[in-house]
Amino acid sequence: MIVLIGGGLASARAAETLRAEGYEGPLTLVGDELVPPYHRPPLSKTYLSEPADQLIAPEDVYRANGVDVRLARRAVSLDVERRRVVLDQGEHVAFDKLLVATGAAPRRMPIPGGDLANVVTFRTIEDADALRARLCAGPRVVIVGGGLLGLELAASLRTLGHAVTLLEAAPWPLGRLVRGAEVGERIIALHRDHGVDLRTGAAVRAFLGAERVEAVELGDGTRVACDLVIVSVGVRPATDWLDGSGIRVEDGVLVDAGMRTSARDVFAAGDVARAYHPLYGEHVRVEQYGHSAAQGAVAARNMLGRDEVVRAVPSAGSEQFGRRIQVVGRVQGNEQAVLFGDPTALRFSVAFLDGSRLRAVFAMNRPRDAAAARRLIESASPVDRDAIVRTQELT
Incomplete structure (x- = not known):
């Protein structure tokens, strides 16, 4: 059995x-x-x-x-x-x-007001159905957490025409996947250009309301009025x-x-x-x-008696405002970030290098870079930073 x-x-x-x-x-x-x-x-x-x-x-x-x-x-x-x-x-x-x-x-936030009605998490199909039902009332939505899920929800809800504020405590979104300004600045610009009120360095102190959430209070005392909060903090x-x-x-x-x-x-x-x-x-x-x-x-x-191992390179993908995002590998935090491609057109990649070894790649609308990254990470082949800068390609 x-x-x-x-x-x-x-x-x-x-x-x-x-x-x-x-x-x-x-x-x-x-x-x-x-x-x-x-x-x-x-x-x-x-x-x-x-x-x-x-x-x-x-x-x-x-x-x-x-x-x-x-x-x-x-x-x-x-x-x-x-x-x-x-x-x-x-x-x-x-x-x-x-x-x-x-x-x-999903993690909840152990802060005042965390149990108010309309402070929700998002993980299951039941959560998705419940959110769709709440959207019929056209709520002002606050999303707490600028990870991949929070960003996807912000993009989806804004595309549907809802007022969306995204609050991220760190200096940049996507902090767990790709650390630093090279990616963060462009993610922020993408969302703000499409009407998302994306705020970084925004620590949440409390959710306010009598029975239902009415506002989010930040660490500096600022209050963001809302009808619905989605907590997406891991x-x-x-x-x-x-x-x-x-x-x-x-x-x-x-x-x-x-x-x-x-x-x-x-x-x-x-x-x-x-x-x-x-x-x-x-x-x-x-x-x-x-x-x-x-x-x-x-x-x-x-x-069944085999002796296999999982060798697959970790990877994640997302679609936000028509932009395809791919993350291949793992960023530890001490790598050198090399930006290449065309950031102004949001067709760029960032290679994260540990010496001559590629640890991870963030690619926006550059699927070839994601494919090349998977091959290079798996093989541990040396990568030349100067060649990336010169050719604007990952090979």
């Missing part, structure tokens, strides 16, 4: 891979949402204006492949010795091999249910490059996993769609 705990992409890919690789035994997928695994990236983009079916596979596909899908069920504890998972309704699910793929949950891995299990957890479930946890026959994948990455020589937790798929597939094959 193989059990997959979590209703996201990692579990869906694991189930698909197990059957494709010839596993014919009992297979159970447990998810805490009301629908089977679905694609998350469109939720902050096209889904808000044109809702469409986002299921990775229809329920009848799981039935046809003998996958017992149990929805609206939440794992509350894991007993490694007895090889069983306890669900929220008291049900015990036995396993021979287990995949932990419970993802992550996520935390959903590992609470593993307390007392003996599974090693350090900002996510610690796993090797083959997605094996500290417990025999227990694997982890997706946003909940902090995996050893051969490319970086350390454990990293990558909250990116493609990585979840790769990890789920590798975990499944290793459950």
